[in-house]
Amino acid sequence: MTVRTQSILWVAQRASAAVLALCVATHLATMIYAVRGGLTAAEILARTQGNTAWFAFYSLFVAAIAVHVPIGLRAVFGEWLDWRGASRDAVLCFLALFLFFFGMRAVLGVFQ
Amino acid sequence: MKNLALVHRLSGIALAFFLPLHFWALGQALQGEPAGEAALESFLRWTDQPLVKFSEWAIVLLLAIHLCGGIRILMIEFLPWRNRQKTLAAVAAATALAIGLMFALSSTAHAQAGPAPAQGWPQKPVRFIVPFPPGGATDISARLIGQKLGDIWGQTVVIENRGGAGGGVGAAEAAHAAPDGYTLFFPSGSVMTANQHIYAKLSYDPEKDFVPVTNAVSGPQVLVVAANSPYKSVKELIDAAKAQPGKLTFGHAGIGSQTHLAAENFVNAAGINAVQVPYKGEGPSLVGLIGGDTAFAVTNVAAALGYINSGRLRALGITSKTEFAQLPGVPPIAKTLPGFENTGWFGIVAPTGTPKEIIQKVYQDTKKALESTDMRARLYVQGLAPVGNTPEEMGRAMKEETALWARVVRERKIKVE
Numbered sequence: 001m002t003v004r005t006q007s008i009l010w011v012a013q014r015a016s017a018a019v020l021a022l023c024v025a026t027h028l029a030t031m032i033y034a035v036r037g038g039l040t041a042a043e044i045l046a047r048t049q050g051n052t053a054w055f056a057f058y059s060l061f062v063a064a065i066a067v068h069v070p071i072g073l074r075a076v077f078g079e080w081l082d083w084r085g086a087s088r089d090a091v092l093c094f095l096a097l098f099l100f101f102f103g104m105r106a107v108l109g110v111f112q
Numbered sequence: 113m114k115n116l117a118l119v120h121r122l123s124g125i126a127l128a129f130f131l132p133l134h135f136w137a138l139g140q141a142l143q144g145e146p147a148g149e150a151a152l153e154s155f156l157r158w159t160d161q162p163l164v165k166f167s168e169w170a171i172v173l174l175l176a177i178h179l180c181g182g183i184r185i186l187m188i189e190f191l192p193w194r195n196r197q198k199t200l201a202a203v204a205a206a207t208a209l210a211i212g213l214m215f216a217l218s219s220t221a222h223a224q225a226g227p228a229p230a231q232g233w234p235q236k237p238v239r240f241i242v243p244f245p246p247g248g249a250t251d252i253s254a255r256l257i258g259q260k261l262g263d264i265w266g267q268t269v270v271i272e273n274r275g276g277a278g279g280g281v282g283a284a285e286a287a288h289a290a291p292d293g294y295t296l297f298f299p300s301g302s303v304m305t306a307n308q309h310i311y312a313k314l315s316y317d318p319e320k321d322f323v324p325v326t327n328a329v330s331g332p333q334v335l336v337v338a339a340n341s342p343y344k345s346v347k348e349l350i351d352a353a354k355a356q357p358g359k360l361t362f363g364h365a366g367i368g369s370q371t372h373l374a375a376e377n378f379v380n381a382a383g384i385n386a387v388q389v390p391y392k393g394e395g396p397s398l399v400g401l402i403g404g405d406t407a408f409a410v411t412n413v414a415a416a417l418g419y420i421n422s423g424r425l426r427a428l429g430i431t432s433k434t435e436f437a438q439l440p441g442v443p444p445i446a447k448t449l450p451g452f453e454n455t456g457w458f459g460i461v462a463p464t465g466t467p468k469e470i471i472q473k474v475y476q477d478t479k480k481a482l483e484s485t486d487m488r489a490r491l492y493v494q495g496l497a498p499v500g501n502t503p504e505e506m507g508r509a510m511k512e513e514t515a516l517w518a519r520v521v522r523e524r525k526i527k528v529e
Contacts, residue, residue, distance in 0.1 A: 024179060076124070095128075102136045103135045105135070106138040
């Protein structure tokens, strides 16, 4: 792993963390609004289905998670389990794809 | 501070385990059958199970802990806040945010899960928004059906007339009502299938804002003139209009309304040039006709029958292909204009998001109401025929009619900016 790649991962980890902090805050505001409005699942879906802005927001949310989680686990695997090298990175790449696929599947379910 | 970093890391590991499960479960519920709101409702009921509730709580708690640690790290690395006191203050702020998140998510889950939507519905009066003033065929149909449904449901069905903009005012109000089954919309066909082609700006989307329930009734229209009008037949009216192009006027229930389109259809078929006069509803347009403000109208039988029977209006022709039982002696317009036919319909749609169980119940109960002998008799008297098709059939019919009106409106250049 080159220094440059490590730097990129470090930046990606921090940048995705910052995005996640904003997304969580927005999600929090949305949930409070939904609760105060007494919205049911049907009403929530009526607002999210076909709404491109919500689709873009939750897609960003999922993408940030798919980036943040594997990079975080990479450090944990390396430092605590002494698991390094290509096998670790392959597993984490698979995890990133898994998170993105199933996250987007849920987002599409709410959007379509 | 080392402990905080450790907690952040441990919570991250746990989240990495729970989040994929959460995504998978939500996606599985929403991609399955039935899709849409019913799926989300069933997913939320599933989350009421103790084990699932525990894992959802675990995610929220872990997310809160992880968020605190993450914000602390970002502050230390990117802001010059290495001072212990300030860092702790930031962590405390993040904790407050996280607790808010926990509260909101747990309350949301509770609020959304609730009871099954159609259970015990309706438990209070149901509102029928009618997009035209009283006295028109839409209003008459809604009151007949609303009364019968009220008897079946043991609840009052309140008819609220919201006229204006060819039905657009009432449609916009219904579109933005809570989709809980307690507000239903009772439009005439044109509000759902023609207005989107006529109005440059429409404050509702007939396809996106509503879901079909059932086409309740339909009926032909009748070409009428005032009792003291010099025109005694369809031919005489057409001849007069041709002799003085652009002089004769016709009133209707509003731009884009069923009566407007029926009249435009007649004008088009007759090849005459007449000036349209929009009113706020069918009732007011007939009052204007009787008062001599306009020369003729092509109006729904239900709205005109009383005036015809009392001798205040003269029926010249019916828009059905054959003679109409309630108007004996009134010839079909097709006798003068071969092939001419026009039918109006009035149905029930619901704001998008209304639970499917409620839509099915309203459809089935309306069908039941329409099958009753007394309802059939009352509709017959009004010149209306029961329909009661399924939501799917109504949706398909509306799509076909939407395409038809798109063509007519384009050819007739009917446009409101």
